[in-house]
Amino acid sequence: MASRSTAKKEALKTLLVLERFLPYRLNVLASLTSNALAQIYAERFGLSIPAWRVIATLGQYDVRTARDIATHGVMHKSTVSRAVSSLEQRGLIVRRPNEDDRREELLALTPEGSAIYESLAPQALAFEEHLVSVLKPQEQELLVSLIDKLSRHARSLTREGEGEA
Amino acid sequence: MASRSTAKKEALKTLLVLERFLPYRLNVLASLTSNALAQIYAERFGLSIPAWRVIATLGQYDVRTARDIATHGVMHKSTVSRAVSSLEQRGLIVRRPNEDDRREELLALTPEGSAIYESLAPQALAFEEHLVSVLKPQEQELLVSLIDKLSRHARSLTREGEGEA
């Protein structure tokens, strides 16, 4: 399992160790947590990640437009659009045209949607707590502050602050 | 922009603040860094994330099977399979059947693949360095150790250690 240091030709030297590469580590960790979390909202409620983010945002803010949700959840507007359609079909949210600006639609959770939110949010928080329970409270704070600092910086490296899921 | 605390019915209370939710934060940060990094290997070399991981792994280990790469890069085997096909077509890697076990194929970079690796890896490292330059060296170490601790723990919460990109 070790490295064959001398191949036929000059062995190319190891420039980068993937497991130590920060973007890789971040992706792995994000994937792990996303997947674990998805087991909650996908298996139990049939929600996709975007759908879950829509619900979480509406649970947090009561009423928002699709665009607000996209910005807030760092999702593409088409992603949000489809998630919203699907949630509406399932009767979890309602859309109401904004009479002041008829381009946009105000979205809100239905009672059924709220019920899901109220059931899901505590489970999500419990998961989070369980996840970070390996860290000391002090470490938890530190982690969050480091992540935020990095995120702010990373945002400035990309052209914009848009993105995907 | 604040919360309308008293809606028609009982306003549902905010249970979860998305921006403070760790899995969300991790996803945002991972997306930001992935996208920024992808600008390097996608725009300049036309590589996808899986392709880049294959190259990085082969650059690191010289010779591996597809399965090794999948495990190592936390990718699905079908993802790796397709990435490998595409890289082979482009002449960046070669496959050689393992005579000892003819189910598997040994993969290695071609000179062209190595050239890309040798050009790309330093750029990736430079990007990483630039990214973490907002953190003090001490903070960088801390971040990595926290991430690793969390990753190990998260892995134990999922059924397996497989995943996606």
Next chain:
DNA sequence: ACTTATTGGTTGCATGAGCAACGGTTTCTG
């Protein structure tokens, strides 16, 4: 040795997401 289970890798299928173009509205500008 023969059957059965396991493993490495590929591929068809369905889903999901980004992109870009579009329709309908509002705002900005002259």
Next chain:
DNA sequence: CAGAAACCGTTGCTCATGCAACCAATAAGT
């Protein structure tokens, strides 16, 4: 006030990806 520009949201297209079924090869069990 008319035309251009910006903006919200939708949709067709394409591509990436996870899943599951599958083929070929090896290992395990009897």
